[in-house]
Amino acid sequence: MKSPIISPSLLSADFLHLDRDIDMINRSNADWLHIDVMDGVFVPNLSFGFPILEAIKPVVRKPLDVHLMIVEPAKFVKELATLEVHTMNVHYEVCNHLHRVVGAIHDAGMQAAVTLNPHTPVELLTDIIQDLDMVLLMSVNPGYGGQKFITHTVDKVTRLRRMIDDRGLKTLIEVDGGVNAATGKLLVDAGADALVAGSYVFGSDDPLEAINTLKRL
Numbered sequence: 001m002k003s004p005i006i007s008p009s010l011l012s013a014d015f016l017h018l019d020r021d022i023d024m025i026n027r028s029n030a031d032w033l034h035i036d037v038m039d040g041v042f043v044p045n046l047s048f049g050f051p052i053l054e055a056i057k058p059v060v061r062k063p064l065d066v067h068l069m070i071v072e073p074a075k076f077v078k079e080l081a082t083l084e085v086h087t088m089n090v091h092y093e094v095c096n097h098l099h100r101v102v103g104a105i106h107d108a109g110m111q112a113a114v115t116l117n118p119h120t121p122v123e124l125l126t127d128i129i130q131d132l133d134m135v136l137l138m139s140v141n142p143g144y145g146g147q148k149f150i151t152h153t154v155d156k157v158t159r160l161r162r163m164i165d166d167r168g169l170k171t172l173i174e175v176d177g178g179v180n181a182a183t184g185k186l187l188v189d190a191g192a193d194a195l196v197a198g199s200y201v202f203g204s205d206d207p208l209e210a211i212n213t214l215k216r217l
């Protein structure tokens, strides 16, 4: 079995010592770095935006997996492409013209991912899944790190895995929120390809080993 893609979430890093935490990520077996951008409108919280992304970009040696929890993600395709972002995740719930947004992300040279809130059924992707590089399933209500994992997400992974495999697609399944060694195992067993982990990694006494633990699932 191949090991899951691990994408530690910078939201749980120590913002007074970002250089130290990014150095840890660079030295780790993490595959990507997950970046949570919040606007205080789509989600009830603010995080950070371009000044932080521009500051960290030259020193991060992992592909950037950017999760936009904002109401008008299509506005920022060009800026993210300029930052050589690997994957741009936009929420299904805010895109009236999702097919157009996905096309714009691809035209800008990035991987396109659609994110679903816990209440949004995976079946709503039936007519767009073939155009997506990844689906990001939220296993918490987005807006904060350190929340409790919503177990029903495992069922969503199973249904999405079936949809992807039945069509012979290569679309990846990523899951975000409340991921630790126990919930991560349930998700990988159900068919998840990639795991985001914030507090489990940065809250650990040994973040490098926490990442290794997830890689071994």
Ligand code: DX5
Pocket: 009, 010, 011, 012, 034, 036, 067, 140, 141, 142, 143, 144, 145, 146, 147, 176, 177, 178, 179, 196, 197, 198, 199, 200
């Ligand atoms: C939540 C963010 C997550 C968050 C995950 O809205 O999208 O990426 O950082 O944090 P944990 O792993 O602590 O639940």
Ligand code: ZN
Pocket: 009, 034, 035, 036, 067, 176, 196
């Ligand atoms: Zn996220």
